[in-house]
Amino acid sequence: MKQKLVFWDWTATLADESKLDEDVCRGMEENVAKRDGIPFKEAEKRFKEHLRNLENTWQWHDYVLHGRAFGVDWKHCQQMHLKELVLLPRAKEILEYVRGRGYKNVLATNAVRAVILLRVGYAGLLDLFDIIITSDDVQSLKSEGKHFEYGLRVLDGDPSSSYSIGDNPVQDILSAKRFGLMTIKCDFGQLTHYHSYHISGNHKELANADYSISDLSEIRRIIK
Numbered sequence: 001m002k003q004k005l006v007f008w009d010w011t012a013t014l015a016d017e018s019k020l021d022e023d024v025c026r027g028m029e030e031n032v033a034k035r036d037g038i039p040f041k042e043a044e045k046r047f048k049e050h051l052r053n054l055e056n057t058w059q060w061h062d063y064v065l066h067g068r069a070f071g072v073d074w075k076h077c078q079q080m081h082l083k084e085l086v087l088l089p090r091a092k093e094i095l096e097y098v099r100g101r102g103y104k105n106v107l108a109t110n111a112v113r114a115v116i117l118l119r120v121g122y123a124g125l126l127d128l129f130d131i132i133i134t135s136d137d138v139q140s141l142k143s144e145g146k147h148f149e150y151g152l153r154v155l156d157g158d159p160s161s162s163y164s165i166g167d168n169p170v171q172d173i174l175s176a177k178r179f180g181l182m183t184i185k186c187d188f189g190q191l192t193h194y195h196s197y198h199i200s201g202n203h204k205e206l207a208n209a210d211y212s213i214s215d216l217s218e219i220r221r222i223i224k
């Protein structure tokens, strides 16, 4: 029998990482400044330039790559600030609820595997996901749809009884609709585009999701 799946976005859907990402980036810049004996502003400029060159690619999300590019211990920078990760209200409860309704929980994220495992592990939610699909797994952003294609294939999912839930019209809604998934748009959550606010424009695109919610608990009224 085909499986019912729920593809969950992470950032600004289940978690608020705005402070975490800002402080991780600043921490990496401080490391660069200290090691190279340059002013913080100069290190910040170099980091921003590096990110700018990666805009609109999945590597923009790849802290492992950023660490390698600057010779900085990416993992230490993450671990130092994990306590700033904030789960959105009722995130754990709603993941448990959805699983209880017979759905498989799929975490589909533009983050890379090494980083999302640290964060989801810190949040204590690893056991609640049947599979985690990251941008480095499928070598693309969610907007390309490969996360959905991969999840549907390996879990033998039935698109017409599966959902994509997320805050971003382009990454989470339009891309999922192309595969025939039902879509739930989250109208809450903090963007985490530190250094790259100008690329958050696709948040404003019209997505015509099947449902829009202002709180995770509203999912109970949709997925029964």
Ligand SMILES: [Mg+2]
Pocket (backbone or CB within 6 Å): 009, 010, 011, 012, 013, 166, 167, 168
């Ligand atoms: Mg998101």
